[in-house]
Amino acid sequence: MGTYKLDYNSPIGVMELVGTEQVIQSILFVERADVSTTPKLELPEVMVRCQRELDEYFRGERTTFTFPIEQTGTPFQCEVWNSLTTIPYGETTSYRDLAEQMSRPKAVRAVGSTNGRNRLSIVVPCHRVIGSNGALTGYAGGLWRKEWLLRHEQRIVQQTQ
Structure with a gap:
């Protein structure tokens, strides 16, 4: 293959x-x-x-993706990446909230580290995870792209309301 x-x-x-x-x-x-x-x-x-x-x-015409994806990692990493896909389009969550959602409240740093290893930008929306204080934190594509993606999604959500 x-x-x-x-x-x-x-x-x-x-x-x-x-x-x-x-x-x-x-x-x-x-x-x-x-x-x-x-x-x-x-x-x-x-x-x-x-x-x-x-x-x-x-173009603002799609909020979810339908093509098949594959990421390989440890069971914990796969759990984090799967959790990222539950963050609604146009919304954000924190690393702490994501860890708590996964019933792993002490794994905040591990969640953040795994988030940074996501190889499926946008589709597995790691850009929707921000710091607990609301600040933009690390993004492999650069913080300016993270900000652009979040604003793009929020603008599309506002247009459809």
Whole structure:
């Protein structure tokens, strides 16, 4: 089974999409000058679907994703990543609240560390986790992107109310 890569030009920078013929394994922001794309004809359907759904997300037309994803990690890491997917679009939670939701109130730092290892940006919405004091805290794609994503989602929610 082969691995496919595609650079996706989002409004906030290049994202590298990585997947197989069945699942998307990684969506990460990359900082590089050489952007490479594979013609869509050579990509499996899941990669084309991922790109289309990201386009819809950035246009404010999509709040959830339907393509299959796969992240590998410890049972704890997988539990954290699954918990991230329960944070509603346009809302935020804290690392502490996420740990408590998982019935692991003492695991706040471990939750934060695992959040930082998320390889499926936006789709597994780690950008929706903020500090207990309401401050924006670490984001692998950069705090300015985290702020942009949160404002984008909040703006779409306000438009639909």
